[in-house]
Amino acid sequence: MNDFLLVGGLLCLDLVNTEPILAGTRVDLLPGFSDLVRWLQAAGALDEGDARRALSRWDGTGEGEIAWREAVALRAALRAGAERMVAGSDPGGGLVRAVNRVLGLAPARSRLVREEGRWVTRREPTTESPVRLLLPVAESAAWLLEHGDLSLVRRCGGERCVLVFYDGTKNRSRRWCSMDGCGSRAKAAAYYRRTHARQRGGEAAGQH
Numbered sequence: 001m002n003d004f005l006l007v008g009g010l011l012c013l014d015l016v017n018t019e020p021i022l023a024g025t026r027v028d029l030l031p032g033f034s035d036l037v038r039w040l041q042a043a044g045a046l047d048e049g050d051a052r053r054a055l056s057r058w059d060g061t062g063e064g065e066i067a068w069r070e071a072v073a074l075r076a077a078l079r080a081g082a083e084r085m086v087a088g089s090d091p092g093g094g095l096v097r098a099v100n101r102v103l104g105l106a107p108a109r110s111r112l113v114r115e116e117g118r119w120v121t122r123r124e125p126t127t128e129s130p131v132r133l134l135l136p137v138a139e140s141a142a143w144l145l146e147h148g149d150l151s152l153v154r155r156c157g158g159e160r161c162v163l164v165f166y167d168g169t170k171n172r173s174r175r176w177c178s179m180d181g182c183g184s185r186a187k188a189a190a191y192y193r194r195t196h197a198r199q200r201g202g203e204a205a206g207q208h
Contacts (some may be wrong), residue, residue, distance in 0.1 A: 004042045007177045009166035011140035016078045017163045033064035036071050045136040058130040067130035074098050082164045085153040102138035105131045158182030
């Protein structure tokens, strides 16, 4: 169980969503390196063993602090780019520069490996810097810009929600960050409006 909002459909958008609005206030769910590692594990970018080793090696160190600051900078660029995409604009050069910076700081090589009876290509970091932990996020953003449909990057329809997502539904009709969250609240609000409209209508008819 975790308290992260993994509803973005892409790892890079899930990073954006680590700054949600909760109880009317924007909250940072990644206030430090250990939180970053915990998020990467929850999002499936690190397994439990790698997460444990990362914390043991870099938590509380200057290197860990640098990696965390790089994550915060990447998140800010991703947020700005996502907002531009939601508005139907070009994602902007700032996003590309931020992604290329992480790719450059955490270089990787491609390697063919056997997994579950089939061959797959995996990217493996060639550096021991903790910045390499951000490589899957940068590669997710690179995939979005190279192969994704930028018009499918959308903002939740919730009145006070700032979460973004990539609409991968078949009919491209997703409106909410989640049906359990904003979707459920919107349905409840619509039901309330319908019910009270009928009540007011009945009261008005009874007065004639």
